[in-house]
Amino acid sequence: MVLVKTRNLLKCYPMGLRTLTALRKINLEFQRGEFCGLIGPSGSGKTTLLNIIGSLDVPSQGSVTVLDKKIEELSHVEAARLRRNHIGFIFQTYNLLPLYTAYENVEFPLLLIDMPEAKRKKKVMDALDWLGIADKAESRPAQLSGGESQRVAVARAIVKLPDLVLADEPTANLDAENSFNILEMMVKLNQELNTTFIFATHDEKVIRYLRRKIHLVDGQVVKDEIVN
């Protein structure tokens, strides 16, 4: 089943008088349950593509369909609803809400979808358990290590069991051991729940785990390889 599909996707940014083309002629399809990554040097357009798939941005030309919705046609409210219900984000810098505890951070996406309290509590604890940080539930982000923070961020991204998880350089700030742990968990999630993962990375540690590698150079797909 096709989850994401891009058709002649073009993304430009105005740069003074000229325009900078960050993505050009991207034609990709992502199936449900994929564990794949956008790979490429800095500035190749990985984040840009991930953001458009995640409905945080819109294409300049062409079309992007996510879960049968055309990103370029969504209103702000509809895009927010799509993210709220179906997409989980993981960022390089964790982006935890600073005033909230780990528990509250993970609970947040469930509050947004109005999940009843009892069910919510169980889901949050399950996710924290899953990532091995249940004992940090009451800690605030400032009290967490990088690895712990990213695990909270992963828990927050997956707690609502989204169809799609978009992870932008999730290991860039982590050491080898923490990267390994996080990736092992994501692989497990992918296998057990069939959650689709799309990474943007140039980290070898991540690339090793990918089952599909999409190479971007200067905003163009230069290679799309399936690994077995």
Add this chain to the structure above:
Amino acid sequence: MLALRLAYRNVVGKGLRTWLNVAVLSLAYVLIIWHQGMFIGMLRYGSRAMIDYEVGGGQYWHRSYDPLDILSHDDAHGRIPAELSELISQGKATPILIRQAAIYPEGRLHSVLLKGIDHSQTVLKIPSHHLKNDKEALPVLIGKRMAKSLAMGIDDYITIRWRDAKGTFDALEARIVAIMDTPATGVDKGQLWVPLEALQKMVQLENEATLIVVGRNVLSIKDLPEWKFKEPDFLMRDIIEMVRGKRVGAAILYAVLLFLAMLAIFDTQVLAIFNRRKEIGTLMALGMSRGSVILLFTLEGAMNGILAIAVGAIYGIPLLVFTAQRGISLPEVTEEFGFAIPPKLFPFYSVGLIVGTVFIVSLTVTIVSFLPTRRILKMKPTDALRGKMS
């Protein structure tokens, strides 16, 4: 509900900055209510005194009576109308005759008003019963301010000179029989109260009056051809206007105070939106719409106002209750206000005052909290996530 919960969490999480804003705001609430309560208390006291001693339930004025034109007083008199005689005999109205006169304490001439009042009346609180024991001299009742300015006391004699209805001068010795302690300056300064019948005889205006005060519980009031009825609100317009003027003047102080509080909140908001743009991006990525983020930040600001109500209540309610029960002592100089000022002022805090103040302050806080959030409308989630302002 969710936004409210999140907003509360964020505001309390902000710590000192929040509490500073809350402190200033709570001061605004308490000060405005307390200060306005004093003015309302003053107005209530002043008008109560005027109603009790002077205004009653309104007055019928003889058509040529003009209290501001003293020279006209001697022409302003007429027969007490038959329509009112029943009310008067029932004790529900009382006629007053006003004449100009001169007195000579210590040989100096003073212009005064002679006011004739029925000694048995109970329409006004003026202690006219003192005027009853009519022995050898004309009994006179004066107020304490008048007594002070004349430097005279009970049983002192004064010479009164007046003109009768035909313009002939006449004079007699009068004796001060009582000094009344009244908060109403309007029945005190420059006035001598004498028995109505005696005054009518002195000026040869049998059965005539200048005005007729109606009791407070008289309902059926109709205009008479020679007599115009004046409502209590009209009779008290000076004090009402004066207090209103003072309340408006005080509003400038509140405006400054509120302006400071609003500046602090506005500043906090602008700073928060700038500092937390990455958080705003994250909230959007998590699926909050821009509208919800704006609502969240607006509520965070507005929460200052709500917390300030709570904090203000903690120290404000005891203060307000204490002053309302014990009253506030006012310095002597306030006598110069021109209307009755109590030695101890009891502020009055009406529900309208409290609700109105809380409403206006909260509304201002909310508006000021909302204004900076419009920046969020222009923010792109991708830029916000990168910590950029778009």
